[in-house]
Amino acid sequence: MNNKKVFQLITVSKSVYLLKGQIEYLxxxxxxxxxxxxEGKELEQYPDNIVHKIQIKREISIIKDIQSLLKLIILFLKERPYIVNAGTPKAGLLGMLASYITRRPHRIYTVRGLRLETVSGNKYKILFLMEKIAMFCATDIIAISDSLKNRIIELNxxxxxxxxxxxxxxxNGLNLKDYKKSDNNIENEIYRQLDGQFVIGYLxxxxxxxxxxxxxxxxxxxEKKYSNVKLLVIGSIEDGDPINQHDLSFILNNKNVIYKNHVDKPIKYYNNMDVFIFPTYREGFGNVSIEAQALGIPTITYNVxxxxDTVINNETGFIVEPGNHEEIAEKIELLINDENLKVSLGxxxxxxxxATFSNEIIWKEMLEFYKLKLKEHK
Known part of the structure; x- marks a missing residue:
């Protein structure tokens, strides 16, 4: 093991799924x-001696953010990491500031998305400044998609x-060995509701x-046109950036919508979908999109x-313009009525x-990147 330490920084423990297998491989x-x-239960999978728990708030909180920054500075002065790699917006900003102040030799900002893309006014200005500071403090910048890289350059x-x-x-890519079509055993109650239906999925x-x-x-x-359709929605309902109450009530109470909170093993749920909808307005990349396609599920996403970067338009699914829910419905209807097209896209x-998104591709390039940085004398 190289004596020079590499610190990977994320905001909340739930983001550990972005690093699944990566830390162990490295x-x-x-x-x-x-x-x-x-702190969070997701950290339990790692040895205590390589985990450093520092509370970081996802949303802007001046006092708590300053406290987190000071704790990071103290940690870096004590542990003296040679490389700091910080990703997710708040961790990226605080991690880059702390590593810049403590003069860590290599400060890597991993951009996993730009929250500023869907806000305006003062919030946009604040988020723009946060990104600008983080990238100024960094010695290296990593983007998790080509279109994200281009957007960063476009915004200077x-x-x-x-x-x-x-x-x-x-x-992180995907561990493709995990994506088996035979892994489709879900709860009996949900299975009975989906059996014989055309299932539109979201996760x-x-x-x-x-x-x-x-x-x-x-x-x-x-739903107005077809009687044999169900919407399967999986995910946690969050207070930050909430959806309107009318639509939330629709998800929770409509007889043709099956809602389930966050799941640890989504593969078996993907395998019960006919089409996956990914109508995001901003993204760094969008792992759920390629996860669905890894299991042969056609995917519809927005041109954002x-x-x-996660769909080949008209080949593995469809890319439609953001906000155009009518076109999403048109593409879904196309798949309902054309089984051969659905199979071909899948x-x-x-x-x-x-062929493209094995995690080993990402890990090998990351390993070479770290090896190169560790050899440099600063």
Missing amino acids: RKNKINMHLISS LNSNKKIKVFGNGSS GRIVKDKGIEDLVNAFKII TGAK EKGEQWVN
């Missing part, structure tokens, strides 16, 4: 990886620093930015940063994901 290959995160956030994308994008946070209101409106169009999506 440590196995002699990279002295450590993890910093807010990177101060002319080069931006790297590992592989073909994504936070992700229940917030406005994810396009949930458009999903509801598209399903209402389909990150998400558009097969091409499965082949594309298997």
Whole structure:
């Protein structure tokens, strides 16, 4: 194991899924990886001696953010990591500031999305400044998709620093061995509701930015025309950026909508879907989109940063313009009425994901990147 420490920083422990298998792979290959995160059960999978718990609020909170920054500065002065890699907006800002103040040799900002894309006014100005500061403090910038990289350059956030994308994008790639079509055993109650139905699926946070209101409106169009359709919605309902109460009530109370909170093993639920809808308004990449396609599920997404990198239009699914829920409904109807098209899109999506998004592609490039940085003397 290399004596030089590499600290990976995320905001909340739930984001550990973005690193699934990555830290273990890098440590196995002699990279002295450590993890910093807010406390949570997800950290239990790692040895205590490589986990550093520092509470970081996802939303802006001046006093608590200053407290988190001071704790990071103290930690970096004590542990002296050679590389700090910080991702997710708040962790990115605080991690880059703390590593800049303590003069860590390599400060890597991993951009997993731009929250500023869906806000305006003062909030936009604040988020823009946060990104600008984080990238100024960084020595290296990583984007998790090509369109995200292009958007950063377009907004001139990177101060002319080069931006790297590992592989073909994504936070971590997929462990393709896990994606088996035979893994489809869900609860009997949900299975009975979906049996014999055309299932329209969604998996992700229940917030406005994810396009949930458009999903509801598209399903209402389909529901009026077809009696054998169900909408399967999986994800946590969050207070930040909430959807309107009318649409939330529709999800929770409509007899043709099956709602389930966050699940740890989504594969078996994907395998009970006929089409996956990913109507996000902003994204860094969108792992759920390629997860669905890995299992042969055609995917419909919006033509927005990150998400558009996850679908080949008219080959593995459809890319429609953001906000156009009528076109989402049209594409769903097309698949309801054309089984051969649904199968063809699913097969091409499965082949594309298997050839393009293995996690080993990401991990190998990341390993070489870290090895190069660890050899540099600063």
